[in-house]
Amino acid sequence: MSTFYFIAFLSIFFSILVISAKNPVHSILYLILTFFTFTVHYILMNAQFLAIVNFIVYMGAILVLFLYTLMLINLNKESEPVKPFMVKLAAVVGAGILLVALVSSLKIANHASDPLVLKNPNLGLVKNLGKVLFKEFLLPFEVSSVLLLSAMVGAVLLATKDKKEPKATI
């Protein structure tokens, strides 16, 4: 349990650093560390497959792309957009509402069930996870793949050049 608290402390510490770091590249690097602590969390929960997928997909691919993009953007002080006061106020109000919603939903969830108790502690192993995904949750799994496909099609559509004149806008 003490390992959990140590890792949890690290995740929160690094995630605070993510939003407080002045340099965007530094904050991405803190985000990488945060995701690494998440991987350790998954391992502590005996969810090896999820841990390694988190490791590969988030740390190895998505955050590399984040870092890649941020390195290319010119992040000088002069190019920083000046935000008007009303926008800042709106951001604070929005974030506050989000926090209230999160807290209340967690409260309800606590009453409804105890999320800490898993039915099968070995669910996170590759074999069990695969069986569950392809038997009990086959439909949501396939639907999510359609979602990814549509995202990819959309990206391709956005990236292709219009030849001469745009014939049809979808």
Next chain:
Amino acid sequence: MESLSNKKKVLEVKPLNFWERAYLPAIAKGLSITMGHFFKKPVTIQYPEQKREFSENFRGQHSLKRDENGAERCTACGLCALSCPAEAITMTAAERQKDEEHLYREEKYAAVYEINMLRCIFCGLCEEACPKEAIYLDGDVVASDYLRKDFIYGKDKLVEAPLNQ
């Protein structure tokens, strides 16, 4: 345009066939060529231990010659210095004393004879200008050094070793 020499060859650029586009056969061919070189004898000459033969007319470091009795041939006439296009040669003449006949062949000799090896272009004109056949560029490659002053070679480095030693 009409070709003047009728030697023009028109090359046809054919589209690559499947195996050429697949690239792997070409890679295999390249790998076999390099592998062929792997077992060839190296052409390296291990320089300080082994030396490549110099050609007949190679011009290296100068040497001041002695005659058949071991006396220095140079008479400090200054023709070499005069002929030198790079002005690398200087000398100071001196008169031979009574008891020095075995050392110098003529009555006049070079007390100081210096060649600046950084200026010298190894053209061999000094060799051609010398009336006494006293200077030849028949030595080795001039050695490298750290300081400019060390490239001014005096008589200690230039004069041939005495005959019977």
Next chain:
Amino acid sequence: MEIADILIKFGLIIVIFLISLVVAMYSTYAERKVAAFFQDRVGPNRAGPWGILQPLADGGKMFLKEEIIPTNATPFLFIVGPSLAILTACIGSAVIPWGQNIVIAGKTIPLQVTDINVGILYIFGVVSLGVYGVMIGGWASNNKYSLLGAIRAASQNISYEISMGLSIIALLLVTHTLSLGEIAQQQHGWHWNVIYQPVGFILFLICAFAETNRTPFDLPECETELVGGYHTEYSSMKLGFYLFAEYINMFISSAVMVTLYWGSYNYPGMDYMNGLLGPTWGPLLGFAVMFFKVLLFIFFFMWVRWTIPRFRYDQLMDLGWKVLIPLAIANIVITACVITFL
């Protein structure tokens, strides 16, 4: 777990770590020697007999050189870059099975540090992490050539990781397991996976070349265009770490290729030899066989380096996205069909 077991594990880790460092060290020597042989030269032969002390001389030079951190660099990240590169290069060896269980003085010792059941994915994750060392170092140098090199490395690694993953999926359809230890056991005798997955192996090989930034894919450090690439600003042992990481990566990816496709420690007639040599020397012979295969792959890496010229960057991307990924997907489909219907 007893104290003795922990000590044995610890010893095994130290041994594997030392072996990979020594192999990487002598890879630098071998690279120069092999290059020389391919070009009809002699290669380094002054430091010790045949120049075998050359790596030590190089290392000594690297340690004694002046350490320069550019004024406008980010000092902490500038140091983190090469450290991360060498760290990610080293931790990959943890899941590779180096041999069968070996019996020494009545104690059975597995020649694998840990046989986690997602071994392949672990390797894959470590490989994908490897690019951070290059990216962080390149960005922290505050030099446009370093940054360009870092960006090239990042996009190259991400592109080739995809086809690498897809080629592994086809292999997993054959092996039915993600654990490297089991994959090694399945290839008993001559049942090497390369026989069942030749296309997958070629895809994996090409991707391994791209992931280790070796020629013909060494664009992140392409001298003609980028001065020195991501390590332009680096000097002394920090540069040494980057170069060293490349060789360790080469060693580890050779070991992975041998484990996945070329039968790991298995060789035809191994049962007979194991019976002949007993439980101590038999597995050691297996380890020697594995090591020999790994060295052959390292030689192949060098052979290709001195044969094939570098790709242009658009050719690299074309190859990755338009050739390798469709091929890998076709390979998966065909493998799946064959397994299902035959």
